[in-house]
Amino acid sequence: MPNNRPYLFYELTNSICSTCYTKIEAKIIIENDCVYMVKRCFKHGMEKVLISNDAAYYKQCREFSKPSEMPLVWNTPVKYGCPYDCGLCPDHEQHSCLTIVEVTDACNLQCPICYAEASPARQTWRSLDEIEYMLDCVVRNEGTPDIVQISGGEPTLHPQFFEILDLAKTKPIRHLMVNTNGIRIAQDREFVRRLSSYLPGFELYLQFDSFEKNTLMELRGADLRDIRKKAIEHLNEFNISTTLVVTLKKGLNDHEVGEIIQYGLKQRAVRGVTFQPIQIAGRLEQFDPVQDRLTLGEVRRMIIDQSGVFNEEDIIPVPCHPDCLAMGYALKMGEQVTPLTGMIDPEILLEGGRNTIVFEQDETLKAKVFQLFSLNHSPASSFSSLKELLCCLPKVMLPKSLGYDHVFRVLIMQFLDPYNFDVRSVKKSCVHIVHPDGRIIPFDTYNMFYRDDKEEQLQEMREQMEIQRG
Template sequence: MKPTGVDNPETMAAGSDAPWTEETQSLCPQCLRDIPAVLTEHGGRVWMESVCPRHGASRALLASDAGEYRRLRQYVPARVGGGCCGGDTVCDPNSGPPVCVLLLEITLACNLRCPTCYADAHGHDFMTVDEARRRLDEFFRRQSALDLLMLSGGEPTIHPQFAEILDLALEYPIGRILVNTNGLRIAQSDALCATLSRHRDKVELFFSFSSFRPDVHERLYGRDLRAEKELALQKAGEAGLFVTLVPTVERGVNDDEIGDLYRYALAHDHVNGLNFQPVMSSGRYEHDDYAAPERLTLTDVIALLEAQTGGALRRSDFVGLPCSHPDCSALTYGLLDARRETITPLPRHLDVAQYLDLFSDRISFAGVIGGAARRVWSDTVHLRGARTLRDLAILFMRGGLRDVLPLLGKPEQMGRRVFRIVVKPFMDAHTYDRRRIDQCCTKILTETGEAISFCEYNILHRGRRPRAAGIALPMVTQGAPL
């Protein structure tokens, strides 16, 4: 059977009625044995099907809407030699794409016990500053620069030497640093807010914010955190920090709040985006039966955004991330009105598909429009950066959006009018696809200095590798001084 789709995207073109299948390598979700798998369509849905010699057949839902799944795939060009980046960046087919997003887990200690934690974060160990330096030094011996570093955990802000590690990270050729946080220490510590505020030109918050209801907080976070989350977001704004809200979404739990989360984000002008992450079977939330049809998928989230925003956002506004595997992410950009009440999505005015070749390693797409599109169409680019804002202004004007003209030369105002929405379904053992691993540019930095795909690390390595070098310190309790 010849694989289709990623290698031959024309067979997955939107509107095609031809049946299709894809072959890949997956895992048995029970024993994690390497096994072949087939992606196929049944009943308007896309499934991954496999058979383990020991544990038998398994089936996992990848997309609830096969037509939308095909449409998103049109934005991912055919690969040549395993490359993905195009332009002046060449991917080595022997080593995979360069790392765009690198996670540095500076602790697995946490001030929460979230039932949905993919890392099953617990313990009392904190990475030393010297260990962080050693890992980063090793990484930058292999790669000369990095778009985005995410300081993660556990909860990174409870690290007793968080400020020192942040200062250390800022010494390296890193475009931007995200702090992956539950927000509790932001709400509690003025000293932490001051530390982050000093570096606000390069540091932003990736802030877990999933619901407005106490029962959902109990399910996702283990207790009602509404007041703490609200206070953390308020204090981030007062500190001049820009924030991406990161809702964990689950079918039947908070999928009816997706539209409310969008409107809430627009109501806070220091929030520049949303990153929806459907819950996965990993860590503390691992389930043997999570291959069931109840899984919330990327196409579900996009459809719910359309339904719950009254069409302010449409499914057709979202584009598959062209430099990645097509199942990994979808995103859109929009220009907000001055009151941040309405959004004008860029893909309604600019045909992104006509610039597909600029994302392929086959062609170096020349010209101002092509260069701007290639740099911007990413889920990691710095939305408040001067070059990003110039690129977005070029694209909006190309699409005929004249509202952007008064914002030219006013980066602060322009930055508050640009909004990005990303849907990012991470893999678990049920949906593991080796091709996604091979094309992954979101990786975690291990104790050897090696960068491993984030999904692969969670499925195959987390909890199975030696403990990181660290210092045994008591847990920093909630409310304790930083």
């Protein structure tokens, strides 16, 4: 009688040891409809990490990969292999859909989960010359960058904040975004009025984790409920395009997914919600890579089960990085909210037991869907792409008053950490950050290897590789 393993071996990749960060081989296995990464370090033993709780969706992601789009230039040579050559090196497989420029390490919060370890104690401000150099490096790589996000720390604290926005607006950037905790937005109406002068092509990425005091205290170290309420009032008043950004921690605020979506749908300025399961980086406390991990598949299921808007077929992988990004669109017309597939005849787009979108029937349709479900969209460009897609389908009747403020997007953005790190996946990363020296580095690897003094430790690993090579 055969002695079968209790799992299905699915594929092989490379990962890193979560203790010493040495690159090691990793098996991807499927067991009880869950996907795990199994890896073994010679020094630190075996690790089994939960990757997905939905094996069918994990497999479906492979069907959504599109040909890689390259940057105009490469910034570093291939010498030690991924992830030790960032970046971007010629072995990377995706240009920058969204590029982050950090302008300060200072913050008016000290969040227990901060990946950047920003705090009021850190008072580093990048000069305008340094910021212009970083912006020019993005333009060097992208020509006309899709989205540039001004971040920190808390960027609104920078003493030259509006000069930074003015500078960014002189560059050929399609869409400018500011990542903020919302404190200044809430406390300074005149500040918000001035922000509105940068419209269109401008958006706020507003931290919005919970409606509950205890949750906010655990994630942010402060009760921000009144701050969030006042910030949204000011943003609604000036109709500044806003994405609510929810950092999700398993068992803490994941029951609020649907409530936050419903809240966003009722706000004039809110164009969508982005859900980010916590990344194990920065000052985050110890965590169990199986029991405590919140996977993209779980978040997707929460959106479907809790929102009352999106169905199974509405949340699909983002083709530029399908392992780590999933997206869904809806149209909000007054009180009526219709998901994307509600606007499209299922016989045209869908088939099969899991309602997989079929692109092969129509290459034009395939291109339009890939264009819409990409990360490099502002609210306005999302509307344009959605309208182009729907216009390809003669059975769809578009409302005459349809505008970009009627498009609502949910996005799941999962970042890799030392536990679930997958070299195959990180090569497709399209969310990048500008190093002060001008390198463009994937966000995942930046927080593990290149932030602050971490590259000193990486250099020691490189030196060991040189010794081993002889």
